[in-house]
Amino acid sequence: MAVLILCALAISPRWAFGASTRPAQGAAQEVAAYPSRPIRFIIPAPPGGTTGILGRLVGQRLTDVLNQPVVVDHRGGAGGVVAAEITAKAAPDGYTLLVAYHSHTTNATLNPKVPYRPVDDYRPITQATRAGLVLVVNLQMPVKTVQELIAYGKANPGKLNFSSAGNGSGGHMAGELLKQMTGIQAQHVPYKGTGPSLIDVAGGQIEMSFAGMVPVQPLIRSGRVRALAVTTTERIPSIPDLPTVAESGVPGFEVVGWYGFLAPAGVPQPIVAKLHAEIVKILRDPELTKRLTNDGAEVVASTPDEFEKFLRADVVKWAKVVKASGARLD
Structure with missing residues (x-):
């Protein structure tokens, strides 16, 4: 069998070479033409x-x-x-x-x-x-600082809910990290995206949320939610008056x-x-x-x-x- 295969290759070298290179040539042409759709x-x-x-x-x-x-x-x-x-x-x-x-x-x-x-x-x-993310609360919440939020959470165990864009999102992890570093109790409520999450914060159904700057800024500017802090280690230039969570009494807190x-x-x-x-x-x-x-x-x-x-x-x-x-x- 080995002899027959070798003979066939010897007799038809061009055919064998063409068969082996055609797929490679096609792939190369497709890459060169990218994108074609x-x-x-x-x-x-x-x-x-x-x-x-x-x-x-x-x-x-x-x-x-x-x-x-x-x-x-x-x-x-x-x-x-x-x-x-x-x-x-x-x-x-x-x-x-x-x-x-x-x-x-x-x-x-x-x-x-x-x-x-x-x-x-x-x-x-x-x-x-x-x-970074922005920590916001609904307007019904009687807090204006991170320290007041922590005090409220400790005084009202089981009454604090925080929303996010979904399980595993930055907002979810920020909330869990805040719980671990401060000892407050808060129930995570995952949504299918930042938009739906913030709608319920603005509507008063959810007490707090960590959200991205882009989707949350219109709500902050229109006064529909109250911003407490940002999750970066330094203040964000576009909102310099908003303190960081770290400088607000939770040293070492950072979520980017x-x-x-x-x-x-x-x-x-x-x-x-x-x-x-x-x-x-x-x-x-x-x-x-x-x-x-x-x-x-x-x-x-x-x-x-x-x-x-x-x-x-x-x-x-x-x-x-x-x-x-x-x-x-x-």
Whole structure:
């Protein structure tokens, strides 16, 4: 059998070479022509949240640069697990990207059975931004400072609820960290996105929430919620009068949310490189940078390798908080 195979190869070298290179040539041509059809941004939350806003800002500009539509597809649910699974299982061709945020690295600890690995099942493209959260309360709450909130929580055990964009979100982790560091009791109420969460805070159904700057600022400015503090270690330039949680009596408190772009594992390196170059260029555009900074965000625009290292470290960082809180993702 071995002799027959060798003879066949000897007789038809061109045929054999052509058969082995045709798929490779096709793949190379597809990469060179990328993108040749619309790209889909998967958003792990309903409309109205920071991920959706960022996805649209970048997507609109990427459409102009690549001459192909970028479609924003909201897939909220299960704290981001639905969107993450869709992306992980998508074809690795660069036409499906996840606009990920901080819950992506906490979900695996909240539920070890999530159907994907938060780092290894993706090709990191870039960490787009990092941003603090704002602690807000409804107007019926008799508190105007973090210390008054802590005192209220201790004096009224079981009466304090805090909402978030979902299990594992930055708002969820910030609330759990505040509980651990102050000893107050507060029940977490997860929503399917920041928008619905803030609606119920403004409506008085929920006492407090940690929310992203972009979606919460209109409610603060219109007087529909009361802002108490920010979760960064330093005050945010766009709202300098608002103190940090740390300086308000909880030293060492810090929660910084992140947002970034991930592709499915297996996407060819040239496509990753092209997406990275164009998205980073968009993020560093002075007009967009100014808008993001005014919204309390800091542009990161990291390399794929830097983003991967960050993701691995973030998984480890929040695992301790998740385990101590006893929180789980159902």
